[in-house]
Amino acid sequence: MSDDIDTSSETVGPAQSSAVTPFARWLREGARTAVFMRPRTEGLQAGPSTLLMLLVLLVLCGIGLQRWAIDEPARFDVTAIASGWLTTVLTVGSCWVVARSRISAAEQRLQAPATPTLFGLLLAQELVLALPLGLVYLAALQWAPEPLPDEVDAWPEAVWMLSLLWIALAAAVVLWRQTSRPGRARLAIVLNATVTLMLPVAAPAPPYWVLVEPQRAPLAAAQAPAFIPSQAILEAQVKALPAALDRLQPARPGVVDLYAITFGPYAEEDVFSREASLVSELMRTRFDARQRVVQLQNHSSTAGDVPWATPLNLQRSIERIATLMNLDEDILFIHLTSHGARDGRLAASFEPLAIDEVTPQQLAGWLDAAGIRYRVISISACYSGSWIEPLAGPGTLVMTAADALHTSYGCGRKSELTFFGRAMYDEQLRHTHSFEAAHAAVRPLIDQREREAGKTDGYSNPQISVGAAIRGPLLSLEQRLDAMSP
Numbered sequence: 001m002s003d004d005i006d007t008s009s010e011t012v013g014p015a016q017s018s019a020v021t022p023f024a025r026w027l028r029e030g031a032r033t034a035v036f037m038r039p040r041t042e043g044l045q046a047g048p049s050t051l052l053m054l055l056v057l058l059v060l061c062g063i064g065l066q067r068w069a070i071d072e073p074a075r076f077d078v079t080a081i082a083s084g085w086l087t088t089v090l091t092v093g094s095c096w097v098v099a100r101s102r103i104s105a106a107e108q109r110l111q112a113p114a115t116p117t118l119f120g121l122l123l124a125q126e127l128v129l130a131l132p133l134g135l136v137y138l139a140a141l142q143w144a145p146e147p148l149p150d151e152v153d154a155w156p157e158a159v160w161m162l163s164l165l166w167i168a169l170a171a172a173v174v175l176w177r178q179t180s181r182p183g184r185a186r187l188a189i190v191l192n193a194t195v196t197l198m199l200p201v202a203a204p205a206p207p208y209w210v211l212v213e214p215q216r217a218p219l220a221a222a223q224a225p226a227f228i229p230s231q232a233i234l235e236a237q238v239k240a241l242p243a244a245l246d247r248l249q250p251a252r253p254g255v256v257d258l259y260a261i262t263f264g265p266y267a268e269e270d271v272f273s274r275e276a277s278l279v280s281e282l283m284r285t286r287f288d289a290r291q292r293v294v295q296l297q298n299h300s301s302t303a304g305d306v307p308w309a310t311p312l313n314l315q316r317s318i319e320r321i322a323t324l325m326n327l328d329e330d331i332l333f334i335h336l337t338s339h340g341a342r343d344g345r346l347a348a349s350f351e352p353l354a355i356d357e358v359t360p361q362q363l364a365g366w367l368d369a370a371g372i373r374y375r376v377i378s379i380s381a382c383y384s385g386s387w388i389e390p391l392a393g394p395g396t397l398v399m400t401a402a403d404a405l406h407t408s409y410g411c412g413r414k415s416e417l418t419f420f421g422r423a424m425y426d427e428q429l430r431h432t433h434s435f436e437a438a439h440a441a442v443r444p445l446i447d448q449r450e451r452e453a454g455k456t457d458g459y460s461n462p463q464i465s466v467g468a469a470i471r472g473p474l475l476s477l478e479q480r481l482d483a484m485s486p
Contacts, residue, residue, distance in 0.1 A: 026050065030124025033174045039121055041113045046120030054123035055088075058130065063208045065134040074209040083484070084205030087196050091171070094192040095119045098175050101185035113178065122171050129170065133163040168196040202255060203483050210285055229353065233304040241307040241316065249291040251326040256476040258289045259321045259332045264297035265309035265348035265355060266338040271411055273299040275337045275380065275421040276309075282425050283333060287433070288481060294321070298350040309348070311356050315366045322370035331473055333376040334363070337421060339411060340381030342404070344390070347381075360390035374473050376435055380420045382407040385463045394469035399424075399439045402460040409450050409460055419446050420462060433481040435474065439464045 026046075029039045059081060067074065095118040113121065172193040179185045251257050260283040264276035280295040294317045296309040307313050321332060336358070339347035348355040367375055375396045379387045385403035392398055401408035401420030410419040417426060423445050428438035439462065447459050 023050070023053070026054070026120060026124040027128060029121060030126075030128040033121060033125045034128045034170050036170065036173055038177065039174065041117065041121070044113065044117055044121070046116040051116060051120055051123065054120060054127060058123060058127050061127065061130050061134070065130075065138065066208050069138055077206065077208060077210050080206045080208045087192075087199055090192050090195055091122055092119055094175060094188040095122070097188040098178050098185045101179055101183060118175065118178065121174060125170055125174065126167055129163075129167055133166065137163060164197050164200060168193045171196065202252075203480060204288070206484055207285070228300075229303070236304040237308060240305065241313050244294050244307050245317065245320040247291060248294070248321065248324055250324045251330050253326070256473050256480065257292060257325065257330045258283065258287045258477060259325050259330060260287070260289050260293045261314065261317050261321070261332070261334045262293070262295050262297070263309050263314055263334065263336045263358070264299070264338065265336075265346065265350070265358070267298035267300065267350040269339075269411060270299070271415045271418060272337045273297045273302070275417050275425070276335070278417065278421070279335045279337075279378075279425050282429060286429065286481070287333075287477075288484065289333075292321075292324075298348070298355065308350065309355075311358050311362065314358065314363075318366050318370050318372065322372050325372075327371055327373050329374075329473060329476075331374045331376055331470070331477060332367075332372050333378070335378040335380070335425075337380040337418065340379070340383045340386075340402075340408075342383050342386070344383070344386040346379075360387040364390050374470050376470075376474075378424070378435075380408065380418050380424075382411070384408065385461070388463055388465050392465040392467065394467040397435055397464070397466045397470055397474065399435065399462065399464040401462055403463050406458055406460045408462075409446075409453065409455050419449055419460070423449075433478040433485075436464065436466055 025044065029041070029044060033039050063076075092115070096115045099113070099115045099118060172189050175189045175192075176186065179189070248259075260280065262276040262280045262283075264272040266272050276295060276297045280293050283293050284290040294307070296307050296313050296317065298309045299306075307317075318332070325332065336346055341347065344360050345357040346359070348357045363377070373395045375391075375393075377387070377391055377396065377398045378400075379398075380401045382402055383404055383406070384400035385405070387400060388398050388404075401418065408418060408420055410417065410422070416422070420442065423442040424438055427445075428441045429435070432438050432441075443462055446462060450459060
């Protein structure tokens with residue numbers, strides 16, 4: 001990299017021309033710098049309208065590429081536009097430091113781009129790079145085989161990281177060529193490049209598009225048709241769990257990641273499959289676990305697509321996640337939703353198949369055997385308070401929809417979601433990333449709603465147990481997710 005100063009550029013300050021630079025020229029010079037050529041900055045001037053237009057086009061490019069990457073129905077989250085501007089602010093600051101470094105008394109005779117021109121050049125450069133690199137990333141997602149074999153498992157992520165590296169390096173080269181000696185300017189350039197490269201990995205901005213569930217049929221309509229285990233469904237199901245586990249992403253160093261499993265084993269009530277789907281999607285979108293969620297459920301509508309909710313599938317999912325997560329910092333979240341019995345058994349039904357029931361002792365044994373240290377376990381079932389004692393521990397948060405003596409509410413055919421599932425996951429956790437705070441908020445809310453609904457056997461009395469050792473990882477996760485939110 002040459003340290004020579006580019007003197008074929010505009011004069012700083014009053015000598016600058018007031019003419020508006022054509023937009024096509026910005027794109028040409030941005031393209032030159034994108035491939036590490038020197039920009040021709042003579043006569044290049046950025047006014048407020050130019051900078052605004054470049055910023056708007058960059059945002060629109062990101063919105064379009066993100067939507068293109070999603071096949072499912074999605075809604076636009078306008079609040080996401082307010083996030084992710086830290087790198088932009090740092091880039092402006094770096095441009096200012098570089099421009100100031102060129103206006104020392106000994107360098108007054110030199111011509112150099114002013115701060116707005118440098119910033120506009122970097123915006124044009126990023127715009128030129130964003131579209132082709134984004135399309136390459138989408139192609140990597142679109143045409144990579146599913147499930148990915150081991151040798152190409154990280155291909156899409158590698159394309160994304162190389163794109164970040166290219167953008168950061170190209171911007172650093174432009175700024176570096178405008179400095180003449182070591183000092184604050186070059187320190188600012190290195191800092192800006194480092195943040196540009198690392199921030200999207202450590203604290204990614206919230207997505208512009210949020211997945212939405214398909215419109216549901218009216219609750220008064222008949223339940224889903226009975227499950228008929230055809231050969232096609234059985235053959236598809238053999239592949240469903242391995243494919244789901246192969247799609248899971250490994251832990252990120254230095255980041256407290258949340259892995260999640262949702263488990264809905266009772267096929268005869270639609271409410272449980274709806275709740276498992278809702279909680280899975282919430283973990284993907286609100287808890288940054290998009291490629292770290294396994295959904296297990298029994299339902300005729302998903303019999304060939306979604307892995308079945310069986311004890312063995314739950315055990316295998318736990319074992320696979322344990323090989324991917326950082327056991328010293330990552331958290332495994334498990335949500336189980338079904339009917340419950342006083343003896344702690346979680347009801348399972350998928351006629352004509354025979355599905356074994358899961359007990360808290362089994363779940364605790366699988367987690368211990370896998371070596372999973374930090375656990376958040378949520379049980380939405382009647383009498384689910386009986387799960388607290390077998391599962392509680394220093395590294396575990398256990399929360400339930402009821403105590404050991406009372407039924408929960410909202411698990412019948414007329415219910416959209418259980419009372420606990422709605423209050424906890426469709427309401428409170430959309431406003432906080434703290435499981436403990438959300439659970440505290442749902443208790444009086446559920447009490448009020450059960451009274452209004454005429455529940456006759458008393459308050460369900462949701463329970464929670466929080467081990468001392470898990471508070472630190474949960475706080476780290478909460479702070480990281482809060483920083484990502486608008």
